[in-house]
Amino acid sequence: MSDKSNSPAGNSPHALPRTVAGVRIPTGELAQKTAQFVRSVSSGTLYNHVMRSYLFGSLLYDRRGVPYDRELAFVAAALHDLGLVKAYQTPDERFEVDGADAAQRFLREQHMPAERVAVVWDAIALHTNAGIAMRKRPEIAVVCVGSGMDFSGNELQRIPPDALEEILTAFPREGFKQDALDNILSLCRTKPMSVLMHPFAEVGRRHLPEFPVPTVEDLLLAAPFEE
Template sequence: MEFSFGGPIANSAYAHVRGVLQPAILNHSVRVWLLADHMGRREGVDGLEREALAVACLFHDAGTADLYDGSQRFEVEGADAAHAFLSGHDWPAPLVQKVWEAVALHTSPGIAERMGVLPKLVRLGVMADFGTTNLAGTGGDEDMAELLKDLPRMDIEAVLSDVVVSQALRSPGKAPSSSWPGGLLAAHLANPGHTGVNPAF
């Protein structure tokens, strides 16, 4: 199914991440965009800010891709990838910085929600996809449910945690003990024979 992400740069971002992300992570990223956009439109997010939200959602797990498997936490690698992608476009620097923050902070509960509209919406979109997609009372619930059904989950919880742990095993510096990747790594090391969703997910 084809989606429009609010503008040509965001559509180009989708074409890019589609070529580097695992299918389960790509589907998750698009679901996060649909959920974040749904919430954002209720808050009046439109125009270039809406397109920036799409770029942030699409890149929020880009650090799991082999292309962006650097020495930093996957969240920071993804944020740097989004910043590099946007560097060739004539966007206001503060908006590019907000995209960076939205990606870098999406696993930081209680912080992302207070860093402005884009970090908050990406965080809430991620939470909605992993927690609940029940948008009762917000309008458009049935349409949203239909859109999400076209993007199968494909065991995203297991796929994402496995990638993050695999990166951390190769480069422990990517998983500081107080971070979400660090929690996943610690749970894996405590029970290396465990299969399925990481208990720290």
């Protein structure tokens, strides 16, 4: 994981830009505290990724005219990868659940109402499962769409070139691909069973000799039945 001292270009240590590519960034106390918290515990590369995730997802939903709670979407996007920060990793849980649990603890400390915390928990826990997240409320889908777009470029053509340039200038990628691969491999090495039946297991099988996680076929054929 990158050194967290790498600060995101274009941002002061104390405040976020009010808008990027026409997308409004919430200016309330909770949003600002959340951004400061994530910046303090994450690498610069990871922090920029979660900010781009919010911007990509929100830009698409704004252009479609879909109403959503902007503060909820921002907070969920900002916190969605806490499970990749070693301080918040448990020995066994998937990184999405670790991140959702860490976000829940942080937001309870900020006295966010329980029903809003629950939305953030779902958004983070489901952000790698588009088939489910896209059937949930828009704040959850925004995080899924935005993080997926920044990770794989899925549907990036829907972002206007000038908006894309502005987002990448405000929050540069700074070696994101290699950083993400390093994070995935770290999970595969340190808690391999947390990626059981998870897409990250494919990365472990490709890169790590004697990777111990069985495939879905292995699980099926090993079931203790005669047929």
